[in-house]
Each structure stands twice: as C-alpha cells, then as structure tokens.
Amino acid sequence: xxxxxxxxxxxxxxxxxxxxxxxxxxxxxxxxxxxxxxxxxxxxxxxxxxxxxxxxxxxxxxxxxxxxxxxxxxxxxxxxxxxxxxxxxxxxxxxxxxxxxxxxxxxxxxxxxxxxxxxxxxxxxxxxxxxxxxxxxxxxxxxxxxxxxxxxxxxxxxxxxxxxxxxxxxxxxxxxxxxxxxxxxxxxxxxxxxxxxxxxxxxxxx
Ligand SMILES: [Zn+2]
Ligand SMILES: [Zn+2]
Numbered sequence: 001x002x003x004x005x006x007x008x009x010x011x012x013x014x015x016x017x018x019x020x021x022x023x024x025x026x027x028x029x030x031x032x033x034x035x036x037x038x039x040x041x042x043x044x045x046x047x048x049x050x051x052x053x054x055x056x057x058x059x060x061x062x063x064x065x066x067x068x069x070x071x072x073x074x075x076x077x078x079x080x081x082x083x084x085x086x087x088x089x090x091x092x093x094x095x096x097x098x099x100x101x102x103x104x105x106x107x108x109x110x111x112x113x114x115x116x117x118x119x120x121x122x123x124x125x126x127x128x129x130x131x132x133x134x135x136x137x138x139x140x141x142x143x144x145x146x147x148x149x150x151x152x153x154x155x156x157x158x159x160x161x162x163x164x165x166x167x168x169x170x171x172x173x174x175x176x177x178x179x180x181x182x183x184x185x186x187x188x189x190x191x192x193x194x195x196x197x198x199x200x201x202x203x204x205x206x
Contacts, residue, residue, distance in 0.1 A: 004028040004045045004113075011108035015054035023050045027116045029067060034124060039071035046115065055081050058093040059105055075136035076144050082128055088119035124185055 004026040013021060027048045029041035048065040064087045073080040080181035104115040134147035162176045 005120070007106075008050065008110040008112050009108065010059065010105075010110055011050075011115070014118075015052065017054050020051065020053045023052070024048070025112065027065065027112050029120065030113070030117050032117070032121060032124075034059070034121070034128065035074050037072050037074065037128070039069045039128065042068040042070050047072065047115070048111075048112070050112070052110075055091075055093065057095060058100075059110075060091045061089065061105075061110065063088045063090075063112075063119055065116065067120060069128065073127065073130035073134055075103050075129050075134045076146055077137065078130055078146075080128050080130045082130075084120065084123055084125070086116070086119045086123040088115065088116065088122070101198040105119075164187060 006028060008023070010023065015021060025048055026045045027044055031038050046067045048063055049062075051062040053060045064085075065086050066083055068083050069080065071080055072078065073143040074142055080198040090102040091100055092102040093100040104111040130146075135148075136146055137143065138148065138152060138154075141154065145152055
C-alpha cells in the first residue's frame with residue numbers, strides 16, 4: 001500500500017465531461033469516537049475504491065472500502081474485531097442548490113480523508129459488539145458473562161446486609177431483591193446462616 005494522500009487531485013485527472021474513472025487509493029482513517037469508545041482502522045489506512053464521473057459542471061463520486069475496526073465490544077469490552085463495509089455516494093454540482101454540492105469536493109481537490117471518516121461514521125452499526133449474542137458483563141460483579149458459568153447469578157447485591165439480622169419487613173424487602181430460586185444458595189453461602197438461628201434451634205432440639 002502506497003502512502004495515503006488526504007486529498008485526491010482532481011485537476012490532475014483531467015477528466016472531460018461524461019468521463020468516468022475508477023481509482024484504487026489508500027486512505028487514512030482517523031480514530032472514531034463512538035458510544036464512549038474509540039475505534040480505529042487496523043493499520044490506520046484502508047484501501048479504497050473511488051469511482052468518479054465528470055458531469056457537465058461537477059462530479060459524482062462513489063467511495064467504497066472495508067475496514068477492520070480495532071476497538072472494544074460495547075457489551076463486554078473485549079476486542080470486538082468487527083469489519084464494516086462502507087459505500088458512500090456524493091454529487092457535486094457547483095452553482096446548484098445545497099443538495100447538489102458536496103463538502104468533500106473542494107475545487108480541484110477531493111477530501112478523501114474527510115469523506116472516508118464521515119462515511120464510516122454513517123455506516124457503523126447501532127452497536128459495535130464482538131458477536132450478535134454477546135452476553136456482556138454481569139451488572140453485579142463485572143465478570144464477562146461470555147466466559148462465566150451458564151446461569152451466572154448473584155443471590156443479592158454486594159454490600160447488602162445480612163438478611164437474617166434485619167427486621168422481618170426489611171428481610172422481606174431484601175428477599176424480593178434475591179434472584180428467584182437462589183435464596184437457599186444465599187443462605188448456604190452466608191456464614192451467619194450456618195451458625196445462626198436455624199442451626200442453634202436444631203441443636204436445641206437434640
Ligand atoms: Zn462482547
Ligand atoms: Zn456476577
């Protein structure tokens with residue numbers, strides 16, 4: 001890949017009206033902030049296909065490239081390793097209304113870098129994730145649920161008081177926070193439950 005040029009010299013192409021050209025050129029892709037994360041092209045550059053047509057008073061252009069994005073999965077924060085296909089079109093007809101002028105055609109120069117940056121931003125999926133069924137992080141302990149045991153769950157939020165020590169009403173309120181079916185597991189893990197009232201009562205009864 002040759003060194004990317006930020007601008008393509010349209011004047012040097014010397015295209016006549018009605019003429020079309022297809023060019024392959026390396027384009028520098030700037031890192032992109034998206035969803036609180038930063039994504040960049042692996043290697044920094046992409047090889048782009050640029051189709052240009054000279055119209056009577058301007059140009060129409062098409063920019064296509066594929067980019068392997070380096071950056072985190074928005075759910076689990078591991079490397080997402082996603083490839084995005086970009087296919088963008090622009091028309092530039094100076095003298096026409098705003099809809100037919102392109103910000104990337106600057107006289108006899110085409111701002112490839114700016115066009116590629118904006119076209120990539122528009123082509124991004126709603127979320128960048130490592131795989132469609134990524135399970136994300138556990139909201140309680142932060143563990144990556146893709147690597148956790150199936151059914152990973154917590155009996156209660158960390159920092160919650162010992163259930164048995166709370167007045168009954170509070171205990172009931174706490175109980176509603178417990179993941180259904182995990183109350184018994186919570187008691188088994190709870191040292192105060194092991195040495196607490198139930199245990200004592202059983203000894204008392206012997
Ligand atoms: Zn993920
Ligand atoms: Zn967890």
